[in-house]
Amino acid sequence: MGLIKELTEGFLQCSLGVLVMCSVARALLIENTHRMKLIEQTLRIEGHDGRFVQCYKGVNATKQVSRFFRDSVVGDSPTEASSMNIQAIDRRSNIPLKWRLAKDSPYQKIVEIYFHQPLPPGGEFDIEWSSLWLGTFTRREDYAFYPINYYKRGVEKLIARLMLNKVPSYVELIRVDRNKVFLESSQPEIKKDKECCVVECTIENPRHIYLLQYGRQDL
Numbered sequence: 001m002g003l004i005k006e007l008t009e010g011f012l013q014c015s016l017g018v019l020v021m022c023s024v025a026r027a028l029l030i031e032n033t034h035r036m037k038l039i040e041q042t043l044r045i046e047g048h049d050g051r052f053v054q055c056y057k058g059v060n061a062t063k064q065v066s067r068f069f070r071d072s073v074v075g076d077s078p079t080e081a082s083s084m085n086i087q088a089i090d091r092r093s094n095i096p097l098k099w100r101l102a103k104d105s106p107y108q109k110i111v112e113i114y115f116h117q118p119l120p121p122g123g124e125f126d127i128e129w130s131s132l133w134l135g136t137f138t139r140r141e142d143y144a145f146y147p148i149n150y151y152k153r154g155v156e157k158l159i160a161r162l163m164l165n166k167v168p169s170y171v172e173l174i175r176v177d178r179n180k181v182f183l184e185s186s187q188p189e190i191k192k193d194k195e196c197c198v199v200e201c202t203i204e205n206p207r208h209i210y211l212l213q214y215g216r217q218d219l
Contacts, residue, residue: 028102028110029072034125035061035153043144044163044196045216048135050075055091055128061153066119068112069127070102074145075136078106088113088129097127143174143213148206158206160188162199162214167192169215173201176209188212 040055052073060066081104088097088111095116103110113129144162148155162171173184188201201212 029070029147029150031070031151032153033060033062033064033066034058034069034151036151036155037124038157038159039146039148039151039155040159040161041144041146042161042163045137046165047218048137050133050137051130052133053128053130055126057124057126059124060119060121063121065121066115066123068114069125070110070112071129072103072108072110073131073133074108075133076107076138077133077136079133079136081109083134084109084131086111086129086131088127090116091126091128097129099129138219139216140219141213141215143211146206146210146212149209155206156204158203158210160201160203160210160212162188162212164197164199164214164216164218166216166218167197168199169217171199171212171214174211174213176211184210 036056036058038055038057042053044051044053054071054073056069056071058069081101086099086109088099089095090097093116097116098114100112100114101109102112109131111129113127115125115127119125144160146158146160148158167190171188171190173187175182175184184201184203186201186203188199191198191200199212199214203210
């Protein structure tokens with residue numbers, strides 16, 4: 001079962017260290033303002049490099065004006081923000097959005113993305129931001145990480161997408177709930193075209209931490 005045994009014995013001590021870093025930065029990432037209608041995250045891996053494209057559709061679920069949305073990206077190798085080509089846009093208007101780093105450590109970047117206009121109570125948003133992380137994907141067995149439990153106002157749908165140059169040797173979608181690990185009953189679909197292999201999974205009303213773990217055949 002890939003990493004299940006390791007995760008069961010203590011997933012916060014996993015070799016990649018992603019879960020530990022996200023726990024340390026948890027106070028910055030807890031989302032109490034916005035209810036998410038859709039989270040769509042795509043990771044494209046080529047060689048040792050990864051491109052993240054993260055889309056969020058949601059609504060201001062508070063009685064206060066909201067001015068920004070906060071998100072995070074992590075890697076297994078240190079990087080500088082200047083090499084990541086971070087970009088953010090409003091998907092409804094295609095207007096570029098301003099952003100700043102709320103946390104800038106070698107292995108984790110927390111980004112504040114500012115809405116084109118302040119979002120009133122009940123106001124909706126549809127934003128996308130992307131980044132590059134060079135040299136971080138060096139493992140034959142690895143995983144992508146989705147801490148949906150951070151979204152305290154709820155998430156209606158998660159679409160997780162992984163793009164690889166070759167069909168993975170295995171793929172497993174794992175749910176982490178109260179430090180216990182479960183294999184999801186609905187597993188990802190794998191589609192192959194001339195350019196790449198696409199692994200995709202959709203989860204309705206997700207509430208937990210999810211890991212999309214995979215084995216690579218192109219290393």
